[in-house]
Amino acid sequence: MNIALIAHDQKKNDLVQFVTAYQEIFKKHKLFATGTTGLRINEATGLSLTRFKSGPLGGDQEIGARIANNQMDAIFFFRDPLTAQPHEPDVTALVRLCDVYAIPLATNMGSAELLIRGLEMGLLEWRNVVKENGEGNEG
Numbered sequence: 001m002n003i004a005l006i007a008h009d010q011k012k013n014d015l016v017q018f019v020t021a022y023q024e025i026f027k028k029h030k031l032f033a034t035g036t037t038g039l040r041i042n043e044a045t046g047l048s049l050t051r052f053k054s055g056p057l058g059g060d061q062e063i064g065a066r067i068a069n070n071q072m073d074a075i076f077f078f079r080d081p082l083t084a085q086p087h088e089p090d091v092t093a094l095v096r097l098c099d100v101y102a103i104p105l106a107t108n109m110g111s112a113e114l115l116i117r118g119l120e121m122g123l124l125e126w127r128n129v130v131k132e133n134g135e136g137n138e139g
């Protein structure tokens with residue numbers, strides 16, 4: 001599965017902690033991240049990730065483009081609900097695309113626990129069916 005990892009600054013420690021705790025699961029998948037988040041995760045865990053630009057510089061949009069092209073299977077996006085983001089429209093657009101394409105999105109530690117455990121149990125295998133059928137690429 002292709003998994004994107006993103007965290008706002010105030011949530012980066014939480015995401016690093018989360019990925020560290022579940023790295024045995026994450027290492028079985030192809031990981032992507034926005035710039036700074038990816039660097040932090042790589043430094044903490046040694047996991048290799050494809051890093052896009054930093055969120056404020058277009059990284060959220062790069063991940064959004066991959067969602068639109070049916071190339072992302074799950075998103076862990078630890079958002080900071082208490083701090084205004086200069087690129088709020090990009091954040092909203094990324095969340096919107098997850099809804100457009102029914103891509104599982106965890107925006108906090110609570111839902112992330114469920115998503116990672118669901119992933120481990122094989123509950124996201126339907127994504128392979130979607131991809132085999134080429135769904136989500138039309139239009």
Ligand SMILES: O=C(CO)COP(=O)(O)O
Pocket residue numbers: 006007008009033034035036037038053054055056059060091
């Ligand atoms: O801003 C972000 C998500 O909106 C995350 O970007 P960074 O990982 O580069 O900090």
